Amino acid sequence: MLKPYCKLCNHKSEAANRLNECQLEKLNEHSSQAIFQTGEVLIRQDSPTNSIVFIKSGLVKIHTQGPNRERIMNISKAPSYLCLHSTFGDKINHFSATALEPTAVCFIESNVFTSLIQENGNFAYEVIQSMGRGELQNFHYLIDIAQKQNMGRVAHVLLYFAKQIYISNTFNLPLSRQELADLAGITRESISRILHKFHNEELIHIEGRKISLKNDRALKEISDKG
Structure with missing residues (x-):
């Protein structure tokens, strides 16, 4: 100390x-x-x-x-x-x-x-x-989080890191996939599947732990709809 x-x-x-x-x-x-x-x-x-x-x-x-x-x-x-x-x-x-x-x-x-x-x-x-x-x-x-379905929860968590924690649309995710699942209140398998879906739809770009939000407006719509 x-x-x-x-x-x-x-x-x-x-x-x-x-x-x-x-x-x-x-x-x-x-x-x-x-x-x-x-x-x-x-x-x-x-x-x-x-x-x-x-x-x-x-x-x-x-x-x-x-x-x-x-x-x-x-x-x-x-x-x-x-x-x-x-x-x-x-x-x-x-x-x-x-x-x-x-x-x-x-x-x-x-x-x-x-x-x-x-x-x-x-x-x-x-x-x-x-x-x-x-x-x-x-x-x-x-x-x-409690009012959303799985896709809405993942979109919400990604926006939370971008807008409230890092104040940047590109950041190194500090959590493992399991920890991210715990934060979102869903399973690890669901997190991996939804992140892969968002990546393929060009809403985000994932490279290791580095995540870039490519279409935060669409993610906001997914989050808002729950």
Whole structure:
């Protein structure tokens, strides 16, 4: 673990930007930084919540392990907080978080983070805003996926990566076919078949893990029709 220097950090959250110099020093003293490589676990499901996790750079998958299979709940990109709900709830992590690419993370002691919320109303407001945005994004994603058939789900996931994660119609998919199936809520066989169909119809181009959306308007229509 490395010690961050919050005052000079170029990746501060909007909330941290609302702290005064003394509060930034307090945050700095009670935080540590770590770099996680692809596939390394940041947070383990059912472990105690001792820290707020702030993703400074990189990308992680948020997933849960059920009795029969893994379920990927969503993808979280920097900058974003994890473990806010657990910190203010039952102090247990209800999901795991795994790096999908090299990811820089700050671990902030929960009691110090809570004290900063109590001290600084502007900091608290930005934290609530962050929680609200995350909740709405997850809500809309889960509702949209649940209402679609398989082709609509795959189109929706591809657009999700292009428009919300990478902000580009060409990207390297960070998930395996099985993980992509878990995110879409369908089988691996269905994912492979539909991706092949989209490729043949020139809606997308696939080269290994590199995917280019060639006709995002048509994909949007497929997604909207479900």
